[in-house]
Every structure is written in C-alpha cells, then in structure tokens.
Amino acid sequence: MGHHCCSKQKVKRGLWSPEEDEKLLRYITAHGHSCWSAVPKNAGLQRCGKSCRLRWINYLRPDLKRGTFSEQEERTILDVHRILGNRWAQIAKHLPGRTDNEVKNFWNSCIKKKLIAQGLDPKTHNLLPASKNLLHAHGATGSSSNPSNNPAAGAQFHSPNGNRNGCATPLFTISSPTKAIYDAATVAPGLYDVHNPGMLMGQHERGHQAALAMQQGYPYVHNNGGGLLLSFRDQTAAGVHASMDFMNGSSNSSSSMEYAAGMPNGNVFNPGVAAFMDETAAMWATVVEPGMGPGIEMAHEHRQQHGLGLEEVVRLGPPPPPLINGGSSGGKGLDMMDVSSEVYGSAGTTAAFDLELMESCGLFCGAAGNGMEQLQWDC
DNA sequence: AAGCAACCCAACCGCCGTTTC
DNA sequence: TGAAACGGCGGTTGGGTTGCT
Numbered sequence: 001m002g003h004h005c006c007s008k009q010k011v012k013r014g015l016w017s018p019e020e021d022e023k024l025l026r027y028i029t030a031h032g033h034s035c036w037s038a039v040p041k042n043a044g045l046q047r048c049g050k051s052c053r054l055r056w057i058n059y060l061r062p063d064l065k066r067g068t069f070s071e072q073e074e075r076t077i078l079d080v081h082r083i084l085g086n087r088w089a090q091i092a093k094h095l096p097g098r099t100d101n102e103v104k105n106f107w108n109s110c111i112k113k114k115l116i117a118q119g120l121d122p123k124t125h126n127l128l129p130a131s132k133n134l135l136h137a138h139g140a141t142g143s144s145s146n147p148s149n150n151p152a153a154g155a156q157f158h159s160p161n162g163n164r165n166g167c168a169t170p171l172f173t174i175s176s177p178t179k180a181i182y183d184a185a186t187v188a189p190g191l192y193d194v195h196n197p198g199m200l201m202g203q204h205e206r207g208h209q210a211a212l213a214m215q216q217g218y219p220y221v222h223n224n225g226g227g228l229l230l231s232f233r234d235q236t237a238a239g240v241h242a243s244m245d246f247m248n249g250s251s252n253s254s255s256s257m258e259y260a261a262g263m264p265n266g267n268v269f270n271p272g273v274a275a276f277m278d279e280t281a282a283m284w285a286t287v288v289e290p291g292m293g294p295g296i297e298m299a300h301e302h303r304q305q306h307g308l309g310l311e312e313v314v315r316l317g318p319p320p321p322p323l324i325n326g327g328s329s330g331g332k333g334l335d336m337m338d339v340s341s342e343v344y345g346s347a348g349t350t351a352a353f354d355l356e357l358m359e360s361c362g363l364f365c366g367a368a369g370n371g372m373e374q375l376q377w378d379c
Numbered sequence: 380a381a382g383c384a385a386c387c388c389a390a391c392c393g394c395c396g397t398t399t400c
Numbered sequence: 401t402g403a404a405a406c407g408g409c410g411g412t413t414g415g416g417t418t419g420c421t
Contacts, residue, residue: 035406037407050408101410
C-alpha cells in the first residue's frame with residue numbers, strides 16, 4: 001500500500017539511481033521546490049513528491065555535512081535529547097549540516113546502545129530499574145558503607161566498551177550546565193567562592209566567564225550564612241528561578257535536595273563542597289576543596305593512582321560517593337574532580353545515597369532554566 | 380570460500396497539523 | 401465548515417555491508 005500522495009500514480013520505490021539524483025538536483029537547483037507534489041512530474045521522475053523531498057533533504061542538499069559525528073555533536077545530541085526526547089528534527093536543528101534521519105540513525109545505532117550498556121534508560125537517561133536494583137542489592141543505600149566491601153556497586157556503572165561502535169566519545173561526557181561549571185571552575189579556580197555570599201568568585205577576567213554562565217541559567221552556589229544556597233537563574237524571566245538551601249549542616253531531613261547535595265542522614269554539610277548532578281544521576285561534577293575528608297582524599301589519591309586527568313575523570317560516569325563527613329572548608333584554591341564509581345568504586349564511598357531519591361529530584365535534572373523552552377526558542 | 384549474524388543507513392510508512400478550496 | 405491536499409515528523413523496515421565462524 002502506497003502513500004496517499006502517490007497511490008494514484010505509478011511510482012518507483014527503493015534506492016535512488018545516480019540518474020534520478022541528477023534529475024532532482026538539476027531541477028531543484030534551477031527551480032526550487034515550492035510544491036513538492038509537482039517536483040517529480042516537472043523533473044521527469046517516477047517518484048512521489050514525498051520521496052523527492054526526502055531525497056533532497058537527506059542526501060542531495062548542498063549544505064549537508066558528511067562523515068562520522070564529532071565528539072561535540074554527540075555531546076549535543078545527548079544533551080538535547082535529554083531535554084527534548086526523540087524529537088529528531090529539533091535535535092538536528094542544533095547540528096548544522098545534519099538531518100533528523102541522520103541523528104536518529106546515529107542515536108539508534110550508537111548512543112542508545114551505549115546508554116543501555118551503561119545501565120541507563122535511553123528514553124529518560126535515568127538508571128534502568130535493573131541497575132538500581134543491583135545497586136541497592138549491594139547496599140549502596142543506607143548509612144555509611146565502605147565501598148571496599150561493595151565493589152559491585154561501582155562496577156555496574158563501568159562502561160564495558162568505552163569507545164566502541166565508532167562513536168565519538170565514551171558515555172557520560174559532562175553535559176551542558178554541568179560542563180559549563182566544570183569549564184568555568186577549571187579555568188577559574190576558586191569560582192565558587194562560598195565565602196562571598198551571592199557571588200561567584202570573580203577572578204579578574206575569568207570571573208566574567210563564570211558570571212556569563214550564571215546568566216545563562218547554570219546553577220551557581222553561594223554561602224547562605226551557615227548553609228549553602230544553590231540557585232538557578234530563569235533564562236526567560238531574567239531572575240533567580242529557584243533556590244535550594246542546603247541548610248546549616250545539621251539537618252536530619254530526608255530532603256532529596258540534601259541528598260543531591262551529598263549530605264544525607266544529618267551529616268554535616270561542608271559549605272566548601274558543592275555537587276552538581278547530571279540528569280542521568282550517573283555523573284557528577286563536584287567542586288571540592290583540598291583536605292576535606294578521608295573519602296575525598298582517598299578518591300583524590302585513587303585518581304592520581306590511575307593517572308587520570310581531570311577531563312578523563314569527568315568523563316567517567318558513575319554516581320559519586322557522598323561529599324560529606326567532615327573536612328574543613330579552609331583553604332582557597334578549589335580542586336575540581338568527579339567522584340565516580342569507576343575511579344573510586346572500590347575506595348571512595350564513605351556514606352550512602354539514595355538513587356531513587358536522586359532520580360525523583362528533578363531539580364538538577366534540567367532545572368537550570370527552562371531548558372525545553374529555551375531549546376525550542378532557539379530552533 | 381561460504382554461510383551466518385549483526386550492524387548501518389537510506390527509504391518508506393503512517394500519523395498529525397496546517398493550508399487550501 | 402469540512403474535506404482534501406500538503407508538508408513535516410518519528411517509527412520502522414529492508415537491503416547492503418562487514419565481521420565472525
């Protein structure tokens with residue numbers, strides 16, 4: 001059964017021959033395509049208008065980019081897909097020279113498989129139930145557990161194939177809002193100056209970048225007088241969109257935000273520590289001060305043992321051990337690291353976090369501004 | 380070398396929203 | 401106002417290619 005637009009006429013199907021391509025290309029170049037249904041007739045093609053349109057858009061268009069997707073493109077697809085879902089046409093608009101079909105194929109043949117391999121639901125980018133169960137079964141929740149007793153909790157997040165399938169990057173590359181923080185913090189150490197309430201630490205010209213990131217809706221952190229305030233700026237209303245107060249380090253609440261900030265079960269929250277959770281709940285970027293506690297110190301040592309650079313560490317995905325339990329907020333000069341289970345899986349976890357609770361916490365998940373609306377607006 | 384399976388990707392299908400008559 | 405035509409989109413399919421046994 002043919003498509004309604006061409007069911008009445010005899011049309012050719014299947015792959016396009018070079019001669020057909022030539023005819024279509026010549027016609028569109030000369031006359032444009034004001035009416036696709038008239039194109040095949042005028043161009044002398046035994047095809048339906050839809051088929052011509054598709055061939056032009058996906059193959060013959062002169063501005064098409066060819067070849068494999070770059071790391072940047074893959075990252076963009078991941079980021080936008082996380083917000084928009086399977087809206088390939090919208091996603092493709094963020095990738096000049098790429099078609100929706102191309103993006104869709106790349107997703108289905110590459111990115112989707114990597115997500116699944118990582119134990120993530122490709123639709124939601126959250127952990128698949130099986131992965132969560134596994135994690136819980138190994139005691140990743142509850143009060144402080146030593147990961148050395150629990151190696152599997154980290155192992156299940158480990159990418160089995162790294163950079164296979166011809167994909168541009170391993171999974172869990174840091175994504176937009178979080179990435180911006182990472183970038184800004186990397187180039188501007190001390191960016192998150194919790195000792196200066198309400199301010200990003202403006203280190204000369206670098207501070208400008210940070211302030212810009214903040215303006216664009218990325219979360220920022222500041223001291224709230226004994227607590228920590230994490231704020232998001234509303235991109236459309238040019239004002240603070242939402243703020244979460246990680247209060248005073250003494251809370252015993254089960255607030256998901258407190259969990260997200262890595263301070264469950266009444267542990268003292270260190271105002272010198274902030275954690276930004278990726279939407280997948282499987283990648284965190286953290287701002288950590290040196291000398292802040294055994295868990296972090298151990299993690300840092302582990303990273304050094306593995307000879308991992310910061311960028312590599314940030315690329316690794318798994319959720320972190322909590323950023324809690326003591327540690328002073330003394331020094332300046334923040335260190336930036338990701339506390340991943342791959343890196344620290346058997347060494348770093350000093351307390352628990354609740355994945356379900358984190359997952360239910362939508363605030364970090366695309367809360368940095370109106371992501372959807374902004375993306376659509378951009379299109 | 381042949382057979383098979385997995386993978387990739389171009390093209391099709393069917394639905395939906397908009398426009399035209 | 402409603403039906404038909406059209407354009408656009410996401411899901412699906414099937415043929416070609418590649419890799420493995």
